[in-house]
Amino acid sequence: MKTYLMARRFGAVAISLALASCTTTQADFYKKPEAVSKAALCRALVETQDPAFYQGLLGEVARRGIAPQECYQMVQEQNQAAVALAAIALVGTAVAVCANNNCGGGYAPSRRYPGNCYSYYDRAADGSLCGNRSAMSRPGGW
Template structure:
């Protein structure tokens, strides 16, 4: 449950931060010059309110910003946010696996004797042959 909560929190945080990068009709009516370019562009691209879109278009024109460039800016912001979430999720998974031994490996453990394979030599210098773990039924 911990990973799910963490992922949900990360997604919610990014969503809220991107939502905060927009503007309202009230802000456009009172002080449009104080609204940042990113907020103007995000609102211009995402708003369904034609009146708000018109006000934003006028403000963008006043700032000599091509409204068509807003679509690319918003797309780049969304991609950056998605990459941030991906890095957070992968980083969380790596941290979890580092602490919970989920690296796979199929239960590999190193052999602790001298004769793991038949072609090796034992401590006395004799070839292991059929005495090796590899040659015995069940392995080692």
């Protein structure tokens, strides 16, 4: 179970780093604005709190012919994809943990029943339903 928790944490860190790498710093932007990718430019435009940097980003977005609304939509789609990926990873982890810990419920005998009629709906050797002849139907089981 410790492995699954570590994998889940690693996934969360990987998603955070991936989204963080999709932005640009002010120094990188002002050094060479045309070298900044569209995704990094849009994410910085959406996330910045600095009005002067925002105006610079807005100017570069306009120079490239990108509508600001397109940036907001792209960042929203990236965030939704990241959330979906995290949800899939979380569900996968939960399924794996349950598979290893038998948290699905039901009866899991410690040893296999030696005959054909363990449950009411099993088939006997002659092909008929076991019904009340099954081990689960008898007091004390098998």
